[in-house]
Amino acid sequence: MAVAEPESTRRRRAPRADAIRNQEAIVEAATKVLAEQGTAVDVREIARLSGVGMGTLYRHFPKKEDLVKTVLRQDFTKWAESARLAAIDAEDPWAALTDFFWQALTGYARHRAIVENFALTWSDPDLEGIQQLRLVIERLCDGAKGVLRPGVTTDDLLLLLVSLGHAVQVTDDCRPQMWHRLLHISLDGLRADHREPLPARHSTGTWSPRSRTPSSGCRETR
Amino acid sequence: MAVAEPESTRRRRAPRADAIRNQEAIVEAATKVLAEQGTAVDVREIARLSGVGMGTLYRHFPKKEDLVKTVLRQDFTKWAESARLAAIDAEDPWAALTDFFWQALTGYARHRAIVENFALTWSDPDLEGIQQLRLVIERLCDGAKGVLRPGVTTDDLLLLLVSLGHAVQVTDDCRPQMWHRLLHISLDGLRADHREPLPARHSTGTWSPRSRTPSSGCRETR
Amino acid sequence: MAVAEPESTRRRRAPRADAIRNQEAIVEAATKVLAEQGTAVDVREIARLSGVGMGTLYRHFPKKEDLVKTVLRQDFTKWAESARLAAIDAEDPWAALTDFFWQALTGYARHRAIVENFALTWSDPDLEGIQQLRLVIERLCDGAKGVLRPGVTTDDLLLLLVSLGHAVQVTDDCRPQMWHRLLHISLDGLRADHREPLPARHSTGTWSPRSRTPSSGCRETR
Amino acid sequence: MAVAEPESTRRRRAPRADAIRNQEAIVEAATKVLAEQGTAVDVREIARLSGVGMGTLYRHFPKKEDLVKTVLRQDFTKWAESARLAAIDAEDPWAALTDFFWQALTGYARHRAIVENFALTWSDPDLEGIQQLRLVIERLCDGAKGVLRPGVTTDDLLLLLVSLGHAVQVTDDCRPQMWHRLLHISLDGLRADHREPLPARHSTGTWSPRSRTPSSGCRETR
DNA sequence: TATGAATGAGCATTCATTCAT
DNA sequence: AATGAATGAATGCTCATTCAT
Structure with a gap:
């Protein structure tokens, strides 16, 4: 017609x-x-x-970079989507969070280029990759207000994802499931029963255990 | 002559x-x-x-690699030592653990090559680098038996260190202290008041949230 | 249908x-x-x-070259025509010559491909481009017999055009009118009051200032 | 010692x-x-x-460019020097000028890269190539004050060299000596017996034959 | 027949490693 | 033994020309 x-x-x-x-x-x-x-x-x-x-x-x-960015964008999207879907029919907000992390870490954490670039996507506006995940996490975070330890932000969860993603990659070859335990531990640390406040977000008065001055690190000259 | x-x-x-x-x-x-x-x-x-x-x-x-390995070995050692020393005069076992992580993450996490290669040291027998840290952590772990959640192993802590090290590096440029919060969360998840057992160590019957089957990840073709 | x-x-x-x-x-x-x-x-x-x-x-x-040649042929023609027209209503033969050069150099000397290829058109029979100009010049040359220095040929004027065209292009960016002076000088050298004969046309017995043997040039090995 | x-x-x-x-x-x-x-x-x-x-x-x-510049610098220098030497033992200032041009055009005008870049050296301060020649010409120019048409500048002679150099290259293959005549003509135009002033150096009120407005050139859109 | 996608040799440049001095 | 010059395969990218649709 x-x-x-x-x-x-x-x-x-x-x-x-x-x-x-x-x-x-x-x-x-x-x-x-x-x-x-x-x-x-x-x-x-x-x-x-x-x-x-x-x-x-x-x-x-x-440019090679164009291809890389296209792939990353797509894979970040797929990643975020698959993790979102995994969380969508959870029984309760906490399960949703758990499922999200589980799927996210299972799904793409072995993607070399993604892990390589996860860092960069904090700042690179071209790669909204991380934003996709942020959005999903934000919703989960909001939904889990009651069960989440007070003060936990979307960015905390995002960084946790990056962090654990690296762990997944590190152990992928020889200890494929070791990260499960780390996830478990971290999630427990995120629960509401931890009432102790987290260190300030943009701490100038840096939190440190017993006010220890950090010392003798590398690259001090920088 | x-x-x-x-x-x-x-x-x-x-x-x-x-x-x-x-x-x-x-x-x-x-x-x-x-x-x-x-x-x-x-x-x-x-x-x-x-x-x-x-x-x-x-x-x-x-080979270039030989030099890299030598340096890494040495830096891993220095790293382990400085973190060990940071923990040594803590008031209690838990503070020791805390101080150790703090120092370790503050000190060497920005060492590009170390973080880059931390992964490899899991499997590469040439690089006993990680072993040095293992030793230190093992002692801390033993000493903290009572305050540490049951079932937490040295390797868990080691992997946590790797994982957080990556987070430090990722945020170093734009959010330099953001990892403090992650450390806090993780340490809280490690405390003894979490009595729920961790997933099996070499889980064949993989732990998963609500027995969800992991699906649609990347690199399945491998 | x-x-x-x-x-x-x-x-x-x-x-x-x-x-x-x-x-x-x-x-x-x-x-x-x-x-x-x-x-x-x-x-x-x-x-x-x-x-x-x-x-x-x-x-x-x-072939790309075919297109280039077509364009050059056409542009050479247009060029020749515009220069011819500029000369046509001059008061006297000398003014005709002057106007011709003026128009030719003003009009097309910045045409990159033309100047680039002017050289080739000496020998390439496909590109009769230069022939068009030759024709025009020939007529001007004939008409200016009396005022032109004896012995000056059409080809001399043609080559002068090529030569000055290059000068125009070279100075176009930074000294746009500098070639005017060169044209002036050359035209003066062409006048009839210079009675000294020009060097032989196909000189085997090469003219040279005071019979100096040319020496130590480049590409002698050729 | x-x-x-x-x-x-x-x-x-x-x-x-x-x-x-x-x-x-x-x-x-x-x-x-x-x-x-x-x-x-x-x-x-x-x-x-x-x-x-x-x-x-x-x-x-x-960089390739470094090599090119090195070669050009050297060849420009050799070129300038050989032309200078050719002029040095001339009988009189005019012969010096003549010999200089002769040698310069005989010597290097077939050097592709030199001719290619002669244009650029007007503005590129890295390639003092042209400066070398300028210096030589300047001296000749000064020495020839009396026999040179008044108002002729060093730059005029330099541009003439560029211009004739192109003519040499153009005719090198099929009419190897044709440029001799052009040189002759140009030099004659440079003599003192031409008392008519040259067009202004930085003419804003552009000189043109019979005030003809330049028209219908190419690249008018520029 | 017109289209524009596909081809692949070619180019400037880098860097781990070897070797003459 | 120390030096640093030499090597050449590899890399990102371009463009005249061909070919499937």
């Missing part, structure tokens, strides 16, 4: 069937190698794996 | 005075740049900074 | 309407960018600017 | 015999290919021709 095709259709000869296929192949291949080897991979490897020439790859992604 | 070589000859031909000095200079320089820039540094930079030629550097350390 | 194709079909299948339009668009676009950026431009740029696809462009001009 | 070697000698283990040889080989090879093919040559070609690896080439010249 479609009446005369909208103008745009006439102009933009839709069919980029193969182009789309290629783009997808590139992203797929990139996702794979970035997950496995991190952002240091040779672009040629991605091209080879996706079955396209260098030119094609660079037509779709003019 | 040479008369019977004196005993020393049998060993190795004494003149290692400068050789030792060189080796030390190399390691010192490497320590600095590895801490600052991670293992990606150009070997030339190390040679330049230590004032020796490339040849000398490669005589002492045939 | 198409009724029997009219005669034109035998010739070539009439529909060259758009083909011609395309060809024109391509040449127009190419003219612009070649003038602005020289022959190093990316062919894509030309395609984009002319609104046709790469395929179409390459259908009309199988 | 040399007393104790100066300190610097002790430190800087002089012998870079092969390094010097290599550097020379590189420059020599670069000189050759730059003269023949211009600055577009592949760096590999230079490396191959000089018999060194890429790394060696880049050790001596961290």
Whole structure:
């Protein structure tokens, strides 16, 4: 029943069937190698794996960084979404939080490039990756107000995720489930029955155990 | 002409005075740049900074990796020692643990190469680095038996350290003290008042929140 | 539905309407960018600017060089024509010559591709570009017999044009009018009051100042 | 008689015999290919021709541009010097000027990279190449005050050189001596017997033959 | 036939490692 | 033994030309 095709259709000869296929192949291949080897991979490897020439790859992604960012954005989104879904039908707010972490750490923490870049996404506005997760966490955090220790912020949970994500990666090869225990411990520390306030958020008067002055660290010259 | 070589000859031909000095200079320089820039540094930079030629550097350390390992071994040791000392005159076992973590995270967590390689030291037998810390933690762990949640192992604490170390590094630039809160939370989760057992250590029957089957992670194809 | 194709079909299948339009668009676009950026431009740029696809462009001009030559041929013609017209209503033969140079240097000397390729057109029979100018100059030369120094040939004037064209381009950015003086000087050198004969045209017995043997040049090995 | 070697000698283990040889080989090879093919040559070609690896080439010249500039500087200097020497024992100031141009145009005008870059050296302070020639010309210009048309500047002569250099290059393949005539003409135009003043140096009130407004040039949109 | 996506050789540059001095 | 010059494979990226749709 479609009446005369909208103008745009006439102009933009839709069919980029193969182009789309290629783009997808590139992203797929990139996702794979970035997950496995991190952002240091040779672009040629991605091209080879996706079955396209260098030119094609660079037509779709003019800079390696563009491809990396595209993949990361997508994977962060997938990650956030899968973790969100895992939390959605939990019985109670606490279970939702638990399930979220579980899924998040199970799902993507072994993605080299993601873990590599999680750090950077704190500040890089191009990579809203972390924002996706922030949003999910924020909702969980709000929903868990009563069961969460007072003063715990979304950013605390986000950082916890980053932190545990690294633990997952570290132990992935030889102690694949060891992080379960760490998650357990951390979650327990987050419960409402800990009434002791957390150190100030932007502490200038730095909290330290028994006011010990930190000393003899490395890179003091900085 | 040479008369019977004196005993020393049998060993190795004494003149290692400068050789030792060189080796030390190399390691010192490497320590600095590895801490600052991670293992990606150009070997030339190390040679330049230590004032020796490339040849000398490669005589002492045939592969870049050898040098890196040497430095890491040493820095891990220093790290462990400084953290140990920080804990030694604590009032009670719990304070010792607290102080240990505090010092460890304050002191070396910004050492790029260390954090980069902490992961590897789990499995790499060449790098007993982590063992040094293990030893210290083991003692603290034993001493804190009563105040520590039952079932917490040395390895748990070690992994917690790795995990928090990453958090420190991630936030170092923009939120320098944010990890304090995470440490606080984690330590609280470690206390004896949490009587719930931790998930099994080498869980084959994997613990999971409400027996959820982990799904749709990345790199399943592996 | 198409009724029997009219005669034109035998010739070539009439529909060259758009083909011609395309060809024109391509040449127009190419003219612009070649003038602005020289022959190093990316062919894509030309395609984009002319609104046709790469395929179409390459259908009309199988090699980049073909397109360049077409454009140059055309621009040389336009150039020659505009310079001819500038000379046509001069008061006397000398003024005609002067006006010609003036117009030629003002008009096209900043056309990057033209200046770039002026050299080649001496020898390349495909590019009769220079011939167009030759024709014009020849007429001017003939008309100016009396006022021109004896022995000056059309080719001399042609080469002078090439030479000054380069000067125009060189100084275009920072000393836009500096070439005026050079033109003035050269024209004065062309006047009839210089009676000294010019060096032989195809001098084997090379003219040289005081028979100095040229020495130590570059590329002697060639 | 040399007393104790100066300190610097002790430190800087002089012998870079092969390094010097290599550097020379590189420059020599670069000189050759730059003269023949211009600055577009592949760096590999230079490396191959000089018999060194890429790394060696880049050790001596961290950027291609560095090598190019080094070669150009050297060749400009050689060029200026050879032209200066050619002028030095001329009988009179005018002959000096003539000989200078002769030698300059005979010597290096076929050096592709030099001609390519002559233009740029007007503005690029890194390439004092042109300055060398300027200096020589300046002296000749001063010395020829009486025989040179009044108002002729060093820059006029410099531009004439650039301009004629291009003519030499253009005709090198098919009409190798044609530029002799042009030089003759130009020099005649420079003589003192032309008393008509040259157009203003920084003419705002642009000189033009019969005040013709320049029109219909290319690149008007600029 | 027109389109623009695909190709891949080619280019400047880096860096771990080897080797002549 | 020490030096630092030499090596060359590898990397990110470009662009004239071809080809599937």
